[in-house]
Amino acid sequence: TQSTWDFSGQEMGAHKPRGILCARKLHNKRRLNRWADKNYRKAHTGREFRWDPMGGASHASGICVGKVGFESKQPNSALRKGLRVLLKKNNKKVAVFVPKDGCLNFIDENDSVLISGLGRKGRTVGDIPGIRFKCVNVAGISLKALYLGKKQKKKGQHLSQSYFQTHHILSLIHI
Numbered sequence: 604t605q606s607t608w609d610f611s612g613q614e615m616g617a618h619k620p621r622g623i624l625c626a627r628k629l630h631n632k633r634r635l636n637r638w639a640d641k642n643y644r645k646a647h648t649g650r651e652f653r654w655d656p657m658g659g660a661s662h663a664s665g666i667c668v669g670k671v672g673f674e675s676k677q678p679n680s681a682l683r684k685g686l687r688v689l690l691k692k693n694n695k696k697v698a699v700f701v702p703k704d705g706c707l708n709f710i711d712e713n714d715s716v717l718i719s720g721l722g723r724k725g726r727t728v729g730d731i732p733g734i735r736f737k738c739v740n741v742a743g744i745s746l747k748a749l750y751l752g753k754k755q756k757k758k759g760q761h762l763s764q765s766y767f768q769t770h771h772i773l774s775l776i777h778i
Contacts (some may be wrong), residue, residue: 627665655725656695659719662739665690667714668712670707671698683731686738688716700734702746707750710741717741 606737630748638644657663665688672682684707686699699718699764701707721728738746748754
């Protein structure tokens with residue numbers, strides 16, 4: 604009679620070290636071979652912070668530089684409304700989608716806006732080419748509240764005073 608729990612070595616892998624003193628070897632081998640996994644490599648290299656304009660954060664604030672219309676991809680034909688935003692944290696310019704019909708009217712140039720991801724973890728969504736972010740907040744008021752008419756944007760609420768001071772200091776340093 605043969606036992607069902609036969610540990611002759613064939614089921615566990617032919618060249619795996621076994622025994623009491625092999626833990627270090629197994630640990631080091633596993634540590635090195637994990638880098639072959641694409642998801643592990645992506646999670647542990649820190650590469651995503653270099654290409655991500657928001658630096659790994661969920662939201663980022665910036666200044667609206669201008670309004671832009673983006674043509675949608677085939678087979679659709681439309682002009683999607685968007686913005687060019689200068690991020691405060693690293694001075695990178697980003698293309699941002701403005702959701703809802705007519706919400707672009709609430710945003711003026713030099714307004715302080717808050718942006719977040721559009722939904723696919725840094726990839727473009729739908730028929731809008733090259734747009735990875737959406738506008739969420741304008742001058743401290745949510746875009747949805749403005750759209751529904753629950754709040755109104757304050758007049759002259761563009762850039763905060765502290766941003767002017769830091770931007771002035773940065774310009775002095777670069778000289």
